[in-house]
Amino acid sequence: MVGQSSSFSRLLLGCLILLLLYFLYMDAKLYSRIQNFPLRRNIDNMSVLDSNSYGSCDFSPLCDVTVKSIMLDHPNHYLFSPMATLFDKIFRIHEIEYITPNMISVFHVLIAVASAKCVASDSLVTRRVGVALFLIRSMLDELDGHVARARKNIHGEGSEIGSVGFFVDGLCDALGTTALLIGCLIYLKNNPPRRGYTHLQSLIPQVMDATKEVGPGFVYKGKITSKKIFQTLSCIGAQLLLSSTAWNRYIALYQDLLERRAVTDAQALCQIQAFRSLLMWVVAWLWRIFNPHALINALLVAVFCDKLWEFLCAIQYVGFLILVSIVCISEMHVQEVQSFIYKTLTNSTAV
Template sequence: MLKIKSFNLKRRLPTCYLLSSKVLLSLAVILSVYFIVMDIKLFHHAKTRGPYSGIKSSKNLSKFGLGDIKNKKYSLFWPLPVKKIMMAEATHFIRSPIAEFVEHGLGFSNLFPFISANFISVTHCILSVVTIKFLMHDSLFWRQIGVAIFQFRNFLDSFDGVIFRVHANKTAYTSHYGSLGYYVDAFSDVFGGICLVGSIALYLLKNRPPKKSLTRCFWLADDLVESGSTIEKSALTRSTSSDDLFNNLAVNSNLRNKSPKEGIHATKITILTSVALLGIRIAVSAFFWDKSVRAYQDLLDSPAVSELHQKLQVKILSSTFTLLIMILWRIMNALSLQDMILTAIFLDKTWEFVVKSQLVGWIVLISLIILTELHIAEVRSILLQVI
């Protein structure tokens, strides 16, 4: 009786790939633990932060708020405005410290005073276009290179904010809504997201993933071809009656007669719809994150009109419920979602992430948006009573 060679994943994969997978898994675990520990410290510092700005009528705001920031050493937790509490972990704990070191430690602006924040924004727009060619490549190695380039693009997105504050002689860590730099930065972020999602769509259309229900059939057929067996021989070895033999031959004949991408791979409509929903989720997340940051800044980081108003600002910000909403936005904002996507691309799990994250991602995001809008409305009504 003919023996069919079984599928052995470890036998198929090179040893170096298995070792690199373990290294990547270890790095992922280390980064996750690092982010969790730092978020716990952030939570503690935010609860004891105190007022971020002073009272409007006060002439000396330093005793209420930031004090002399220029004479302070850089700290991850000081100053701690709303925007920093709500930003992505990778930006807060990795990209921003590196950007601050390049500027204040290496003196970037002194060496290159002609490089502006807008110039850096245009540069990472160009890098976004460059990564399309890499991220849609058939080779995993070149896609991983594309991930590295896009991560450098994300670093520049943090670095242009540092350069803007230095050139504008501004110390407050806040979004400068309405300025030219704000719109340039917003456009470059949107453009980068479009390039990332577009490259995913192009890659998946070129390398259409198999349907989940037929993935096992593909692996089995591949093993049969490798062992010199045919699908009909497989049916013979598995059949115990003439009826079973007839049914197996009919099913296998249908599979064999179909084109490689007909009925077996995900359709183009499925791929485009799934990727489009991912892009919409990034856009919705970015819009409501920015909207929430602006609202919380106006309510909790703006100068108070009285001591009672200031005490309420501090009390609301330090409440566990407020901080939980803000920390959830750290996980659900667009940059964090982009980091998850880039990790999936690096691990060659792009389609798995696109499909499996859809339902949970939308449920959590919509729930967080509704919760945030209700909370902001409640905070606004409370503060209006003392103004």
Template sequence: LQRRIGVLIFEFRNFLDCLDGVVFRARIKNLRYKSYRGNSGYYIDGITDVLGGTCLIVGCLLHFFKQRPLRSITHKTNQTLSTRMSRSSDNESEEADLIILNLDDEQKQQSTNGINSNTFETKTRIIIALSLFSVQYALAGMFWNREVEAYEDLLDSYINQSRRQGLQMTILHSPLTILMFYLWRYLSAINVQDYLIFAILFDRTWEFIQKINKIGCLCLLITVFVTELHIDQIRSILHLF
């Protein structure tokens, strides 16, 4: 119950974070979705985002220290099987039967003796996993701001030439540009944060962090590389006209 209440409070914080930009644009009577970099509100919003993300990571760390997640032992069992079966090539069937019996005995012994401390993740592994996730989280936010600023300067800036304006609209609605926007829609820092919130809601936080540490960083780096190539291509096309 406390976990779900915390998720609702943090989501309400995200709602207010998204609302402040709408209120600011309404006050200056600007209906365009544009980031106004350089003013005090922009930096205050960035600082609050950093503080919110830091509190979220620290909360996960304290939760894992209080209730350490179980360690996956599947790979250890498979390694034990392969090691034992490679010892004898003459009587493989008999050895396999003995291995199965030994594994059954070990599982029964663990169930009778209870869960020992070796079945939990160590604090060092927890810190490393959360540190890797934090780096990916920070990189997603940093590159998101960089790419959005680049696209705004190239495709959303006013140009006093009808031909270049038409070219801007053509590039903006091209399938490749739409693909880039959709990739960043799912890989931006705010969405990574939402994924973590949903994992916390359904009590799958450790599994989510392990999975995203394996594939998330690679997907982010590939997206950044492709986006930089796309931005350079747009810049070269616009400079020709």
């Protein structure tokens, strides 16, 4: 699957299965935590309660439950975020004044460029090194947000829409993603995939420069053109843009609806009920597996497994259909939540 050694392939497959099982287990724990414990913002001694239940809240992804945290992809929420916290605990980055979150953001763009250069290589081993580098970039992307929140004494994931840091982080993410896509483009142009092979048709004349014999009775179809490669990669780029725009939009909307503090007691109760609803969990979980970070992670897995072209072809059009469907579901749910919480909203109660 991912190399010449079948034992190595089985090992990697086993690790992937264990990782998926871990993500599902943590999802079950997170859903239980949402249903059975008050949210931190509604109780002063929440840190004591959570520490007794989940261990240190410095590292547990189950303590600070926010809208953004439940809409994060699994690797970021359950792996990179605790790793960033541990890294900061060891090196005390947030206490070093001359290291700013924006500096970390710019630095992980450089890591992404190095990763892209490796991904463009003809060597599978080098491309796998590129995947590892981009995962380090993802951890640093979590670290810049962690450092920014630590300096402001903010607990839990959140998006400060409109802040300088929000735009710098978004720009650096876009640059890093663009670099990765360019690396994939260079690799595919230098190693153009073929359309597969088919049984030799004796009645159809072969064109020598468009086919290659691969054995008795078989013939390769022509290579994929550079134009086709660019079009296919453009589709995944457009999907990443659509996913990023929609994901950030719904994080902002849900934060405003469910984490707004200047509300009446009745509205606060409705906020908690809406947050704990099964439909809210379904919408958030859909974004967990189709947000831009999740799509990039899937692309990295494809590069690592040497199945980049197969992945791009599989998601080229289906990805748009899935994303548009999730956007429609989210839009309808936002309207329902707004109506449920603020159905009595008037000029006298507007916030």
